[in-house]
Amino acid sequence: MFHTTDNSALSGNPIDDVIGSTIKYSALVSAAKLGLIKALDGGRALTAAELAKELNASVQGVEALADVLVAVDYFRVKDGRYSHGPIAERWLSSKAPTDFTPALMWGYELWNVMWELPQAIKDGKPKQSLWERWADRPEAGKDFSDYMKVKSTLTVSNIVESTPIPEKARRLLDLGGSHGLHSMAFCKRHPQLTATVMDLPEALANTGGAIAKAGLSDRVSLRHGNFLKDPIGEGYDVVLLFEIVHNHTFEENQELIKNISRALNPGGIVVILEDVKTDKVEKHNAAFSLAMFACSGDRTYSLDEMNTWFNAAGLKQSNVIQLPSSVSLVVGKKLG
Known part of the structure; x- marks a missing residue:
């Protein structure tokens, strides 16, 4: 996603790895939260100006966001018109066997939780658990439930x-x-x-x-x-x-x-x-356990x-x- 050098000995450096991942992550969850991905459902192909009008957003912001989604194969662009790319068609469109948009919506909430991780690590637990955070925001709890449902379709x-x-x-x-x-x-x-x-x-x-x-x-x-x-x-x-x-x-x-x-x-x-x-540190388990610590202080x-x-x-x-x-x-x- 981010490419700062052609020196193969420096591939995977923190700039490319962390900054690039952050931009991709932010673009995907923002596109879901704003309704940008759904705006192109049904095979629609729209310009940045047309999308901005539908989303009540700025043309410059929509174009910048849509271009990142093109770069990561979620969108296509032809003659200035954006449409779903192969990944969006497979996972996020009306043509998809299961719509995984709830995973991106949950990603938005997780994003907010993880911003507080440094303080949670200092304190030994997060300031609030997920359920406490959602006490007056039931829509966030619904997003999580919807995410768990689509995630479960992979293994049920x-x-x-x-x-x-x-x-x-x-x-x-x-x-x-x-x-x-x-x-x-x-x-x-x-x-x-x-x-x-x-x-x-x-x-x-x-x-x-x-x-x-x-x-x-x-x-x-x-x-x-x-x-x-x-x-x-x-x-x-x-x-x-x-x-x-x-x-x-x-x-x-x-x-x-x-x-x-x-x-x-x-x-x-x-x-x-x-x-x-x-006993072995496994990538998924380690990442998941850290996320659980950020969410509820558990593991x-x-x-x-x-x-x-x-x-x-x-x-x-x-x-x-x-x-x-x-x-x-x-x-x-x-x-x-």
């Missing part, structure tokens, strides 16, 4: 196919399940299952409509609540804890797993979906730490399943 099929649902399982609880995508997918694959998705009201704002659209309103229900503070119920055969534990402290997770164990029927399972920390956890939670709750680790992505399934079983 492998997750459902790989999870060892007990043959006699009938009731599933999806803690922090937000969009409900996993609960719906499990119910479609296992006709005997019913599911309850428990999350904060703002995270479930659009979930009921999605469940109805999928024709699963009679099998997938919603429950508003904070699973760290409110009762989660009992008599479940499967409890999903998908991409949750990295948002909480070791002690909070240990207590949560104990509550889940009490909620499970004998032979039931808890399924943790996580980017598991290993990723190792398999040994998860086993500590299982042991304290009287659960047996029955399986670790590596998926074709950065995350794994860690399954704990209640004996008896």
